[in-house]
Amino acid sequence: MADFDLEALSLSELKKMQKDVAKAISTYQDRQKAEARAKLESLARDLGYSLAELVGTATKITRAPAAAKYRHPENAAVTWSGRGRKPQWFVDALAAGNTASDLAIG
Known part of the structure; x- marks a missing residue:
């Protein structure tokens, strides 16, 4: 990993670096989740199921429109x-x- 002299950077450079780090963390987490999901889907498929069958799917419950009062x-x-x-x-x-x-x- 590269060593940075953070003391030598300006405020705008530090803020840009902070944004870049936050974005890198977010995309890393997204990649990890996608990889985990793919592994789970593969395992479920090997067992003869879909992942949705095993964990259930979130369905939105909708109410019928109410009659006018x-x-x-x-x-x-x-x-x-x-x-x-x-x-x-x-x-x-x-x-x-x-x-x-x-x-x-x-």
């Missing part, structure tokens, strides 16, 4: 399910004196 007082095409952040029209309607039950569908 509230309708805009002036534009019936605009609705809200009651989930998540309140839409501005709902907040404005409440501030104008309406209640949630006034805006409820059915």
Whole structure:
């Protein structure tokens, strides 16, 4: 390994070296992970499995869209399910004196 006289380097040279070292560490870790993954996939294949079968795969759980519970007082095409952040029209309607039950569908 090369010996550096760090005291002789300027601040900008030291910062550049710091970035280069961080990048080298990151790419080294990525290469090591890829190599480990390849070894595990090969071993699983030799045993007659896929790696995904052995470790499971992460699947994203999605919920069905919620049915609308509230309708805009002036534009019936605009609705809200009651989930998540309140839409501005709902907040404005409440501030104008309406209640949630006034805006409820059915």
